[in-house]
Amino acid sequence: MSVVKGLKCVNCGKEHSAGLIYNCQKCGDILSVEYDYEQLLRINTKAIFRRKQGLWKYKEFLPITDYSKVVSLDEGGTSLHKCNKLARRMGIEELYLKDETRNPTGSFKDRPASVAVSKALEFNAKTLVIASTGNAAASAAAYAAKAGTKCVVIIPERVPTSKISQILTYGALVVKVKGAFSNAYELARNASQKYGWCNVTTVMMSNPYQVEGDKTVSYEICEQMRWKVPDWIAIPIGAGPLLVGVWKGFVEFRKLGLIEKLPSMIGVQVESCEPIVKAFRDGKSIVEPWPLEPKTVAGGVADPLRGYTQDGSLTLKVIRESNGLAASVSDQEVLEAVMDLGRNEGVLAEPTGAVAVAGVKKLIEEGKIPRDEVVVCLVTGHGLKDMGPVANLFKDPPTIEPDVEALKTCLARALRGRTLSEGHFNKGGPWRH
Numbered sequence: 001m002s003v004v005k006g007l008k009c010v011n012c013g014k015e016h017s018a019g020l021i022y023n024c025q026k027c028g029d030i031l032s033v034e035y036d037y038e039q040l041l042r043i044n045t046k047a048i049f050r051r052k053q054g055l056w057k058y059k060e061f062l063p064i065t066d067y068s069k070v071v072s073l074d075e076g077g078t079s080l081h082k083c084n085k086l087a088r089r090m091g092i093e094e095l096y097l098k099d100e101t102r103n104p105t106g107s108f109k110d111r112p113a114s115v116a117v118s119k120a121l122e123f124n125a126k127t128l129v130i131a132s133t134g135n136a137a138a139s140a141a142a143y144a145a146k147a148g149t150k151c152v153v154i155i156p157e158r159v160p161t162s163k164i165s166q167i168l169t170y171g172a173l174v175v176k177v178k179g180a181f182s183n184a185y186e187l188a189r190n191a192s193q194k195y196g197w198c199n200v201t202t203v204m205m206s207n208p209y210q211v212e213g214d215k216t217v218s219y220e221i222c223e224q225m226r227w228k229v230p231d232w233i234a235i236p237i238g239a240g241p242l243l244v245g246v247w248k249g250f251v252e253f254r255k256l257g258l259i260e261k262l263p264s265m266i267g268v269q270v271e272s273c274e275p276i277v278k279a280f281r282d283g284k285s286i287v288e289p290w291p292l293e294p295k296t297v298a299g300g301v302a303d304p305l306r307g308y309t310q311d312g313s314l315t316l317k318v319i320r321e322s323n324g325l326a327a328s329v330s331d332q333e334v335l336e337a338v339m340d341l342g343r344n345e346g347v348l349a350e351p352t353g354a355v356a357v358a359g360v361k362k363l364i365e366e367g368k369i370p371r372d373e374v375v376v377c378l379v380t381g382h383g384l385k386d387m388g389p390v391a392n393l394f395k396d397p398p399t400i401e402p403d404v405e406a407l408k409t410c411l412a413r414a415l416r417g418r419t420l421s422e423g424h425f426n427k428g429g430p431w432r433h
């Protein structure tokens with residue numbers, strides 16, 4: 001049974017009923033879903049934790065009232081890898097990856113999409129609209145396909161072709177819009193208002209329900225770490241709804257007495273688009289829109305926040321409240337993190353998905369994360385979604401005759417003098433530029 005009380009404005013505190021509204025009707029700021037925690041305290045949580053893994057095992061903590069409308073592709077329940085090799089390489093004792101590449105469409109966005117599309121069906125929405133840099137649109141399109149609902153996708157010009165193909169395969173109507181993500185955001189908002197389409201954009205200013213799906217990441221981490229909360233959770237952020245959602249999940253579990261402490265949240269951006277990091281560094285509480293057009297290999301976090309700086313300011317507030325950190329990384333550091341994940345842990349991340357790992361590496365080197373503390377990095381999207389920037393790192397492998405001597409000669413050259421038995425492919429690796 002759902003225990004949703006309503007929606008509350010994060011700025012002025014005005015309460016609203018849990019209907020199809022997107023922003024505070026008094027001040028226009030972000031709305032957050034409120035639950036009846038007294039009622040949640042009476043729920044038998046042991047029975048919940050015995051259920052099959054996945055997002056909907058936590059259905060009592062999600063804002064759905066009609067479970068017959070739930071649209072699921074078995075999202076959530078993703079692996080938490082303990083990464084000894086990567087930890088050693090980064091000079092830290094304990095490092096974990098929450099592997100969100102395991103979700104049905106290959107990114108964490110399936111969590112907010114499952115909740116947002118289910119909620120849209122509760123509101124009898126016939127058409128969904130979403131602005132996205134790729135992954136959220138793929139998720140919305142997949143869930144809309146499963147639900148039999150129309151989905152209009154608005155993406156910025158520079159989304160990788162492989163992501164567009166994925167969205168089109170799920171049958172969505174896709175339109176590219178000139179400029180950065182902010183233009184897509186604005187157009188989706190206007191179209192939603194004009195045509196009555198349900199806006200499922202994963203910006204907190206666009207839809208108050210979708211971010212609730214992100215909370216389940218922290219519920220799972222608590223269970224997977226046997227209720228020992230890590231010291232740090234690192235997350236790639238554009239506007240940062242995932243970071244806000246994950247924080248809310250931990251806060252709720254502490255409210256229910258399931259955990260004793262809260263982690264510190266780390267938000268990582270890219271140097272070419274770092275509005276939240278800049279505000280954090282400058283000691284500001286309001287995030288300003290980013291004036292430049294971002295150019296980065298990690299397009300999923302290239303978010304100038306024009307038109308929805310409230311999202312950035314809320315993310316910044318959470319980072320501060322949690323005694324957390326904000327850092328930005330270069331494209332080179334992002335690509336190194338992609339390689340580190342692949343070569344040390346067998347995890348294939350898209351560049352955006354590796355941003356948190358790159359940030360943590362930097363923060364450890366700078367002495368901002370103590371080496372004996374426990375860190376969980378979220379790997380948010382699968383490498384196969386965007387192989388372009390990584391493919392550019394490699395030369396084409398050599399073609400040889402089907403002959404063992406030719407194979408030996410070729411590999412010996414690649415291993416630069418090491419013999420085959422002692423050689424390994426991890427450092428530099430074969431066929432790298």
Ligand SMILES: [Zn+2]
Pocket residue numbers: 009010011012013014024025026027028029
């Ligand atoms: Zn308000």
